[in-house]
Amino acid sequence: MTFFSVIIPLYNKENYIEETIKSVINQSFNDFEVIIVDDGSTDDSLKLASHFQDSKITIIKQKNQGASVARNKAIDAAKGKYIAPLDADDIWHKNHLSELKSLIHSFPDAGLFCNNYEIKLQDNFIIKANFNFNYGTDHLEIPDFFDANIINYIPSSSSTAFLKSSFIELGTYDTSLRTGQDLDLWIRFALKYKVVFNPTVTMVYNNHDESSLSKSNYNLDRYNYIANFNSEEKENPSLKKYLDVNRYAVALRCKVNNEKILFSKLKGEIDYKNLNLKQKFLINTPSFGLKLIKRFQSFLISKKIYLTAFK
Numbered sequence: 001m002t003f004f005s006v007i008i009p010l011y012n013k014e015n016y017i018e019e020t021i022k023s024v025i026n027q028s029f030n031d032f033e034v035i036i037v038d039d040g041s042t043d044d045s046l047k048l049a050s051h052f053q054d055s056k057i058t059i060i061k062q063k064n065q066g067a068s069v070a071r072n073k074a075i076d077a078a079k080g081k082y083i084a085p086l087d088a089d090d091i092w093h094k095n096h097l098s099e100l101k102s103l104i105h106s107f108p109d110a111g112l113f114c115n116n117y118e119i120k121l122q123d124n125f126i127i128k129a130n131f132n133f134n135y136g137t138d139h140l141e142i143p144d145f146f147d148a149n150i151i152n153y154i155p156s157s158s159s160t161a162f163l164k165s166s167f168i169e170l171g172t173y174d175t176s177l178r179t180g181q182d183l184d185l186w187i188r189f190a191l192k193y194k195v196v197f198n199p200t201v202t203m204v205y206n207n208h209d210e211s212s213l214s215k216s217n218y219n220l221d222r223y224n225y226i227a228n229f230n231s232e233e234k235e236n237p238s239l240k241k242y243l244d245v246n247r248y249a250v251a252l253r254c255k256v257n258n259e260k261i262l263f264s265k266l267k268g269e270i271d272y273k274n275l276n277l278k279q280k281f282l283i284n285t286p287s288f289g290l291k292l293i294k295r296f297q298s299f300l301i302s303k304k305i306y307l308t309a310f311k
Contacts, residue, residue, distance in 0.1 A: 004032035004097055005080030006160065009070035010049060010090050011039040015088035015174060016206070018048050023091045025054060029098035032056065032084070035074040040064030045088070067174040068181040069106050075167060082113075082161045085182075089206045090158040101160045106139040112186065113161045113201040114142075114154050119164040123302045126204060129156075130311065135199050144195050146242035151310045154197060155189075156205050157182045162189065163175020175182040179218045180225040183246075187229055187239070217257055221278040222250045244274040245310070248283055256294075278309040 024034055034057045038046045059078045075083055120126045121159055133148040142148050173181045226243050233240040247266045256262035269277045
């Protein structure tokens with residue numbers, strides 16, 4: 001059996017897909033296959049991906065149905081024991097799969113395996129991901145997964161691995177969600193399984209691509225993924241805090257987009273003890289003020305300065 005199945009959902013990433021595939025082919029650990037599902041791309045993404053003549057790569061085409069359907073289709077076709085997701089605009093370092101394999105060997109009974117990563121804010125500005133827990137250089141089980149996730153997400157859509165069998169047992173990606181489907185899956189993993197972390201940086205998450213699905217304004221979908229765990233959060237204070245921070249982030253999007261009803265609903269569900277002072281200030285800031293602050297943050301990023309309200 002193949003050890004890893006690398007699954008890549010592809011939609012209109014012509015500026016990135018070649019480098020992404022090259023980063024997989026160049027892995028130091030080579031017991032893997034690559035399954036790319038083209039989700040009805042209208043640019044040259046599929047053409048560029050098809051240029052790679054490698055027996056490890058399989059390309060599946062479908063009409064545009066969204067990332068959840070594309071990921072599920074790729075995993076359904078996968079022959080590997082472990083699934084390693086990869087977004088079509090992210091980059092793996094050569095050690096990514098070898099470090100995931102090492103983490104799996106350290107914690108064979110875990111459910112979700114997470115490598116450390118960097119975040120590209122613009123082409124010449126890359127920062128390390130920042131997490132809300134202490135770690136050194138050794139592999140470790142994350143002591144409180146939800147509290148640890150309130151700054152950056154420990155699992156990203158390109159930094160993890162999990163057993164295909166566990167994924168099927170949990171119910172696969174939620175195809176009703178046009179965005180947030182990966183976050184929904186990570187919560188389900190964390191509620192049922194041990195989540196483990198490798199401090200070694202092995203990939204770059206592209207937070208700069210304006211065409212990314214995560215940039216689009218599917219705020220109702222974001223609300224729905226949070227609402228999926230209303231029952232669980234009543235019994236889990238750390239989950240409640242994590243979801244409230246997510247509610248805060250979606251509420252800001254809603255305020256900027258003038259989605260007043262959804263904003264009021266989200267704001268009313270937040271326990272303000274779970275927000276820091278900066279977050280409390282921003283959620284009460286008028287829409288025009290938020291837009292000015294966002295422009296100022298973009299200006300600072302252009303000067304290679306990054307400030308965040310999440311810490």
